[in-house]
Structure formats: C-alpha cells, structure tokens
Amino acid sequence: xxxxxxxxxxxxxxxxxxxxxxxxxxxxxxxxxxxxxxxxxxxxxxxxxxxxxxxxxxxxxxxxxxxxxxxxxxxxxxxxxxxxxxxxxxxxxxxxxxxxxxxxxxxxxxxxxxxxxxxxxxxxxxxxxxxxxxxxxxxxxxxxxxxxxxxxxxxxxxxxxxxxxxxxxxxxxxxxxxxxxxxxxxxxxxxxxxxxxxxxxxxxxxxxxxxxxxxxxxxxxxxxxxxxxxxxxxxxxxxxxxxxxxxxxxxxxxxxxxxxxxxxxxxxxxxxxxxxxxxxxxxxxxxxxxxxxxxxxxxxxxxxxxxxxxxxxxxxxxxxxxxxxxxxxxxxxxxxxxxxxxxxxxxxxxxxxxxxxxxxxxxxxxxxxxxxxxxxxxxxxxxxxxxxxxxxxxxxxxxxxxxxxxxxxxxxxxxxxxxxxxxxxxxxxxxxxxxxxxxxxxxxxxxxxxxxxxxxxxxxxxxxxxxxxxxxxxxxxxxxxxxxxxxxxxxxxxxxxxxxxx
Amino acid sequence: xxxxxxxxxxxxxxxxxxxxxxxxxxxxxxxxxxxxxxxxxxxxxxxxxxxxxxxxxxxxxxxxxxxxxxxxxxxxxxxxxxxxxxxxxxxxxxxxxxxxxxxxxxxxxxxxxxxxxxxxxxxxxxxxxxxxxxxxxxxxxxxxxxxxxxxxxxxxxxxxxxxxxxxxxxxxxxxxxxxxxxxxxxxxxxxxxxxxxxxxxxxxxxxxxxxxxxxxxxxxxxxxxxxxxxxxxxxxxxxxxxxxxxxxxxxxxxxxxxxxxxxxxxxxxxxxxxxxxxxxxxxxxxxxxxxxxxxxxxxxxxxxxxxxxxxxxxxxxxxxxxxxxxxxxxxxxxxxxxx
Numbered sequence: 001x002x003x004x005x006x007x008x009x010x011x012x013x014x015x016x017x018x019x020x021x022x023x024x025x026x027x028x029x030x031x032x033x034x035x036x037x038x039x040x041x042x043x044x045x046x047x048x049x050x051x052x053x054x055x056x057x058x059x060x061x062x063x064x065x066x067x068x069x070x071x072x073x074x075x076x077x078x079x080x081x082x083x084x085x086x087x088x089x090x091x092x093x094x095x096x097x098x099x100x101x102x103x104x105x106x107x108x109x110x111x112x113x114x115x116x117x118x119x120x121x122x123x124x125x126x127x128x129x130x131x132x133x134x135x136x137x138x139x140x141x142x143x144x145x146x147x148x149x150x151x152x153x154x155x156x157x158x159x160x161x162x163x164x165x166x167x168x169x170x171x172x173x174x175x176x177x178x179x180x181x182x183x184x185x186x187x188x189x190x191x192x193x194x195x196x197x198x199x200x201x202x203x204x205x206x207x208x209x210x211x212x213x214x215x216x217x218x219x220x221x222x223x224x225x226x227x228x229x230x231x232x233x234x235x236x237x238x239x240x241x242x243x244x245x246x247x248x249x250x251x252x253x254x255x256x257x258x259x260x261x262x263x264x265x266x267x268x269x270x271x272x273x274x275x276x277x278x279x280x281x282x283x284x285x286x287x288x289x290x291x292x293x294x295x296x297x298x299x300x301x302x303x304x305x306x307x308x309x310x311x312x313x314x315x316x317x318x319x320x321x322x323x324x325x326x327x328x329x330x331x332x333x334x335x336x337x338x339x340x341x342x343x344x345x346x347x348x349x350x351x352x353x354x355x356x357x358x359x360x361x362x363x364x365x366x367x368x369x370x371x372x373x374x375x376x377x378x379x380x381x382x383x384x385x386x387x388x389x390x391x392x393x394x395x396x397x398x399x400x401x402x403x404x405x406x407x408x409x410x411x412x413x414x415x416x417x418x419x420x421x422x423x424x425x426x427x428x429x430x431x432x433x434x435x436x437x438x439x440x441x442x443x444x445x446x447x448x449x450x451x452x453x454x455x456x457x458x459x460x461x462x463x464x465x466x467x468x469x470x471x472x473x474x475x476x477x478x479x480x481x482x483x484x485x486x487x488x489x490x491x492x493x494x495x496x497x498x499x500x501x502x
Numbered sequence: 503x504x505x506x507x508x509x510x511x512x513x514x515x516x517x518x519x520x521x522x523x524x525x526x527x528x529x530x531x532x533x534x535x536x537x538x539x540x541x542x543x544x545x546x547x548x549x550x551x552x553x554x555x556x557x558x559x560x561x562x563x564x565x566x567x568x569x570x571x572x573x574x575x576x577x578x579x580x581x582x583x584x585x586x587x588x589x590x591x592x593x594x595x596x597x598x599x600x601x602x603x604x605x606x607x608x609x610x611x612x613x614x615x616x617x618x619x620x621x622x623x624x625x626x627x628x629x630x631x632x633x634x635x636x637x638x639x640x641x642x643x644x645x646x647x648x649x650x651x652x653x654x655x656x657x658x659x660x661x662x663x664x665x666x667x668x669x670x671x672x673x674x675x676x677x678x679x680x681x682x683x684x685x686x687x688x689x690x691x692x693x694x695x696x697x698x699x700x701x702x703x704x705x706x707x708x709x710x711x712x713x714x715x716x717x718x719x720x721x722x723x724x725x726x727x728x729x730x731x732x733x734x735x736x737x738x739x740x741x742x743x744x745x746x747x748x749x750x751x752x753x754x755x756x757x758x759x760x761x762x763x764x765x766x767x768x769x770x771x772x773x774x775x776x777x778x779x780x781x782x783x784x785x786x787x788x789x790x791x792x793x794x795x796x797x798x799x800x801x802x803x804x805x806x807x808x809x810x811x812x813x814x815x816x817x818x819x820x821x822x823x824x825x826x827x828x829x830x831x832x833x834x835x836x837x838x839x840x841x
Contacts, residue, residue, distance in 0.1 A: 330731030347722040368711040
C-alpha cells in the first residue's frame with residue numbers, strides 16, 4: 001500500500017456500555033473522493049468525529065503520509081489539514097458577520113497579532129479562497145442572508161483557505177435541492193483537482209456512484225470492506241450495508257383492516273414536502289419509511305398543521321379538513337407524538353399529571369374551572385394504561401427515564417378521542433423493554449379501529465409493525481409497499497433513490 | 503487526613519443542600535418575617551394597625567402593576583409597558599371627568615379598554631412581527647408615554663385647572679371615583695381591597711382554570727404546547743391583553759388616589775413591580791410567576807422601604823436594599839433551576 005494519504009488503522013471506540021467502533025481500518029488517498037456509508041448507527045459519524053478530533057479514540061492509530069498522528073482535539077486535526085463540514089452548517093458560522101470574516105475566523109482568532117484588523121487583507125484572502133472554488137458569493141454579504149447551500153460553500157471555502165488536505169463532508173446533500181447538489185459536486189471536483197481528498201458521507205447511493213471513486217462500508221461498528229466503485233452496483237452495496245437479516249419480536253396483531261379513514265392528496269409544503277399522496281384505513285398501521293432527512297418528520301408536521309402547507313388536501317372520514325394549526329388538527333381528530341421528545345413532546349419541568357392531561361384538559365373542566373380530582377383520576381389511569389414507572393402522578397417528567405418520558409408523550413394522546421395517531425420515531429432513545437410496550441400500545445390503538453401512521457428510519461420496525469408502508473425519498477413518496485411482500489433490501493433501495501425504473 | 507477532609511466536605515454539602523431546599527421554599531417568607539420582627543423590635547410603634555395599613559396602601563399600585571407583569575411572565579414573556587399603560591390610563595380617567603365631563607363609570611371602563619388595546623398591540627409586535635418581548639414592550643413604553651403626554655398637552659389634569667383657551671376646566675373628578683383611591687372600608691384603604699381582589703382573581707385564574715394552565719404550559723415549552731393542540735398564539739395574546747387591563751386598572755386607582763392625572767405618574771413604580779414579580783418566583787418554591795408570590799414580593803419591598811425610612815436610612819441608599827433582595831430571590835430561584 002502506498003503511504004501517501006491518510007490511514008486509520010484498527011480504530012476502536014468504546015462509549016460507556018457500547019462498542020461503537022470495532023477495529024476499523026480506513027484510508028483516503030490524495031485527490032480522491034471516498035464514500036463512507038452504513039445504516040444509521042453503523043459508526044460513520046463516530047469514525048469521522050475521531051478523525052476530526054471531536055472524540056478521542058479508545059485504541060488504534062492514525063497516519064498521514066506514513067507519519068503517525070496524535071489527534072486529541074479539533075485543533076490537532078486542523079493543524080494536520082483535516083477539516084469537517086457538518087450537515088448543520090449553522091453551528092460553524094456566525095450569522096451576523098460577513099462571509100469574509102467567517103472564512104477568516106480562525107485566522108482572526110489565532111494568527112491576527114496586531115491590534116487593528118487589516119480588513120483589506122481579510123477580504124482579499126477570503127475572495128481568493130472563494131475564487132479558487134469558482135464561487136461568486138460576495139464576501140461582504142452577511143452569512144445570515146445566505147442560503148443553506150451557500151453556507152456550505154462558505155465552509156468549504158474556509159477549508160480551502162486553511163489548506164485542508166482532507167475534507168470530510170457529513171451528509172452535505174441531505175438538505176439540498178437537485179441544482180444545489182449539482183453545484184456542490186462541481187465544487188467537490190474542483191477541490192479534488194487541487195489534490196484534496198474528500199471523505200463523503202451520504203445516504204443517497206445514486207450520488208455516491210456519481211462522484212466517488214472508492215467506497216468504505218461499515219455495519220454495526222465493524223468494517224465490511226473497502227471497494228472500488230466501478231466493481232459495485234447499488235444492489236451489491238445495499239447487501240453489504242445490511243448483512244444478515246434481523247429477526248424481530250413484534251407483537252402480531254390480527255386486526256381486520258376497515259375502510260379508508262384518512263386521506264392525503266397532492267400535499268406540498270414546508271420542509272421540501274412535494275406532492276405526497278397517502279391514505280390510512282381503520283385498524284391499519286401505515287409505516288413511513290426513509291432515511292434520515294428524507295422528509296418523514298416534515299411530512300408529519302405538515303399533516304398536523306404545524307408547518308405551512310402550499311397545496312393539497314387532507315380528509316378524515318371523507319370530510320375535508322385543512323389544519324392550519326395543530327389546535328385545528330387536534331379538533332379534527334389527529335394526534336402527533338413528535339420526534340423531539342424533550343423539545344416538542346413534553347414539558348419537562350411539569351408533572352406527569354399536567355403533561356398527560358394537557359391535550360384533553362377540556363374534558364376535565366366544569367366550565368373554565370379544572371376539576372382537580374378528575375384530572376388526578378385520569379392521569380392515574382393513563383399511568384396505569386401505558387405503564388409509566390413513577391412513584392406518583394405529581395412527579396416532574398424531568399425525573400423520569402427516556403422511555404417513561406416517551407410513554408407520557410404517548411399517553412397524553414392515547415386517552416384522547418383522536419381517529420388518526422401519528423408517531424414520529426417514537427422509539428428513538430428508548431430502551432428495549434419500553435420499546436416493546438410502545439409497540440403494544442400501538443397495537444391496542446388499531447384494535448380500537450383507529451388509524452396509525454408510524455414514521456421511522458429503522459427498517460426492522462417497519463417490517464415488524466406495519467401493514468403497509470410508504471417509502472420516502474427527498475420529500476416525496478418513492479414507493480408504496482405491502483409490508484409482508486417486501487424486505488429490507490427493497491426498502492433500502494427505494495429510500496436511497498434506487499429502483500425508480502421499476 | 504485526606505479522607506477526613508473529604509468526608510466532612512461531603513457531609514457539609516449534604517447539609518447545605520437540605521438547608522438550601524428549605525430556603526428555596528420558605529426563604530422569601532422567612533426574610534419577610536425576619537424583617538417584620540426586626541422592625542417591630544427596633545422601631546417603636548412600627549407594628550401598629552395604622553402603619554400596617556399604611557404599608558399595604560403604599561404597595562397597592564406597585565402590586566397591581568406587578569400582577570400585570572406576572573400575566574406576561576406566565577407565557578415566558580415580559581411587559582415593560584405596564585407602568586406607561588397605567589400612567590396613560592390615569593390621564594384618560596382624569597380627562598374623561600374633568601375635561602369631557604363624562605360619566606365616572608366611563609372613567610373606569612374606558613382606560614381598561616385602552617389597556618386591552620395596548621396589550622393587543624404588544625402581542626401583535628411580539629407574535630406577528632416577532633420582535634423580542636423586552637424590546638417590543640420597551641418601544642411601546644416610549645410610544646405610550648409620548649402619546650399620554652401629548653394627550654394631556656404636557657401638563658397634569660386636575661380640578662379647576664386653567665385651560666389654554668382661558669377659564670378653568672369645566673368638570674370635576676367625581677367624589678365617588680376618588681373614593682376608589684382615597685376612602686377606607688373598615689379602616690382599610692380601598693386600594694388594598696382592590697389589590698387583594700385582583701391578586702385572588704389572578705391566583706384562581708392561573709391555578710384553577712384551564713386557561714391558566716394553558717398559559718403556564720405555553721410559557722413552559724411553547725413548541726410542546728403547540729403540538730399538544732394549544733393555540734399558543736391566542737394564549738400569548740391573552741396574557742398581554744390581561745397585562746394591559748390590570749395595568750390600566752392600576753392607573754385608574756392611582757388617578758383616584760392622586761385626584762389628578764399626572765405626567766408619567768406610574769413611571770417610578772416600574773422597576774419595583776419588576777422586582778416584586780421576580781421575587782415572587784421564589785415564594786414557596788414555585789419557580790415560576792405566581793400571584794401569591796408577586797403579592798408577597800411587593801409587600802416585602804414595601805415593608806423594607808417603610809421600615810428603613812422610619813429608621814432614617816437615607817432614601818438615596820434604599821435601592822441598594824431593593825437590589826439585594828431581588829438578587830436573593832432570583833438566586834434562590836435560578837440556582838435551584840440549574841441543579
């Protein structure tokens with residue numbers, strides 16, 4: 001093997017109780033675009049965070065051009081020419097400073113020695129960095145006025161200015177439109193020609209085949225292999241990502257599926273949701289599958305009236321409803337258990353009782369006045385029903401475990417009169433025991449002939465729990481599948497933009 | 503040796519925590535009681551019925567304005583325009599009777615309606631335009647103060663005031679209206695009854711009605727509340743409207759007490775009201791805005807000021823005491839929150 005370039009050897013990373021990475025080898029040659037892929041939780045981000053100094057590896061070695069490196073923090077990584085651009089570009093930029101100041105930020109902080117700032121130099125060098133990439137962003141503009149894709153360009157420009165030799169792009173295309181993605185690829189080509197090696201993390205396999213030369217596949221924290229892209233196809237890569245199939249232990253529900261109770265026609269709206277059609281029958285669990293960033297959460301928010309709808313129709317029992325606010329959606333019989341539990345699902349400093357009776361509070365009131373004993377009774381029933389482990393109903397939700405918090409977030413809706421229940425990643429960050437209980441609760445809902453929409457990026461959940469599944473890709477439905485006739489390969493193929501020719 | 507130090511530190515921190523938990527709940531009340539005991543012992547004739555009613559009366563306006571602020575605080579907002587609203591309301595009330603010679607009842611109702619309108623404007627700026635609450639209401643404070651002084655043509659409005667066009671003001675402030683601010687019932691000033699009534703109403707509203715719960719939930723986590731189906735914008739608007747209404751009521755009482763509509767009469771109460779509302783967070787460990795806490799906060803400030811004046815504590819140093827009490831109250835609230 002050629003000693004030019006970057007080499008990571010036998011990298012392991014142990015978090016308390018979890019072995020996130022297990023003896024990974026990874027290499028990137030000068031001037032190549034190298035894809036790093038794997039399912040969610042495979043360890044891609046962990047590996048890159050080790051390389052960029054965010055995490056310190058448990059064991060293993062890192063070499064650049066045959067020389068061993070000791071990366072302890074992000075500064076060490078930068079000194080060695082390793083720069084990472086995260087998907088959340090805003091975390092690395094200061095919005096009320098100009099493009100030039102943002103590009104030159106590190107210079108201003110660490111190298112600027114004199115008391116006064118030489119603005120002409122700052123602007124000149126920033127412009128030069130942008131020119132090298134063939135970009136025509138005015139360096140005097142404020143970063144807050146840039147689009148997301150322009151912000152990415154600024155970060156890549158900053159990397160070029162720092163003479164980065166290894167540029168890590170962590171899912172850069174997830175929030176971009178097709179045109180913006182093409183523009184990004186042009187820039188990646190330019191950077192590559194300058195001899196920079198680009199490590200490209202993406203869930204979208206078609207893109208990887210467009211711009212990458214080599215591909216490294218991880219699965220469950222282990223290395224699957226390092227391949228030349230020319231010898232592979234989307235299907236072979238999908239197979240490598242998945243490995244063996246997981247047998248799941250989902251409660252089998254045998255509910256007769258009834259008539260259509262919820263229908264969505266040609267809905268488009270905020271978050272890049274474009275022309276989605278779907279329906280839910282009574283007693284049916286409908287899955288929304290797709291990778292992170294496919295638009296599942298955005299679709300749920302849109303259906304629930306929590307984000308702006310441009311066009312399209314939503315109907316319950318054939319009656320048109322057009323929820324402009326979540327309050328209206330709730331009145332019409334929708335319920336949403338949102339993904340971000342602590343930020344959106346529960347009010348952490350309040351008690352279980354307060355949280356559990358929040359959407360249904362009107363039921364426990366005489367006129368304007370709350371009936372305290374009714375509220376207490378109802379919340380105790382909810383605690384019993386969804387199996388929340390807590391000493392009493394007055395305990396603040398912040399004192400509960402993640403799984404129990406999630407049960408509160410679910411429980412507050414279970415007792416409502418909603419017809420259609422939407423769940424957005426309800427088992428995220430929940431322990432296995434609670435997971436099974438949550439599945440059981442959802443089974444209980446369909447037994448009462450309610451409709452359930454279940455969004456998740458875990459294919460095993462889709463296959464184990466749902467009756468029918470819509471696969472999302474890039475803000476729209478890529479496929480509608482009957483769960484028992486499909487498998488992980490097919491789900492993954494559709495969610496990575498493959499299989500559209502069929 | 504090392505082990506010993508370690509152990510004692512641990513013990514110390516454990517005990518300190520218990521003490522803190524106790525202070526967190528009862529600290530403000532204890533300080534209030536200590537202040538009362540101290541002043542009773544060291545000042546002759548301090549703890550008398552007369553002086554107590556005096557204290558209550560002196561804090562009634564501050565307390566009403568603080569209750570107005572409490573409303574906006576429940577939705578995690580902030581209303582700096584309350585005192586300006588109160589001043590404006592006082593001027594309107596005076597003008598209605600003295601210049602326009604309208605019915606005194608209108609002098610109560612119209613200012614409160616104007617207070618509601620100001621609340622609507624505040625919520626428009628904050629919710630629709632997205633200006634941060636502090637800055638929106640600061641701007642409104644300037645606007646209202648300016649409008650008020652323009653409206654009164656730069657001078658106070660009082661009985662028999664000379665008019666620009668010659669002669670004296672045609673109307674009189676009705677005796678019935680003045681009774682709101684000046685008369686007593688069972689030897690207790692009427693403003694004290696109004697203060698207590700509003701405090702009780704606000705308390706019941708916040709703690710016993712669904713609207714109060716929705717206000718607190720909106721303040722606790724606006725996104726979670728919205729996704730629970732609470733029309734959060736409506737409740738935030740409601741909070742500012744109620745804030746404006748209560749502030750205007752404070753202005754009406756103030757006008758009745760002074761017997762005239764002065765220039766910026768409630769202005770000096772603003773910071774005391776802010777302090778009272780925030781000291782209220784710490785009462786009984788509520789950790790959030792609440793009517794009882796606000797009332798006690800206002801009383802604590804009033805007791806300290808009254809006592810210090812009677813001990814000939816220089817008036818120019820009184821703000822030091824107010825500031826320290828506020829720091830203690832906030833310290834209790836936020837130190838606990840962090841942990």
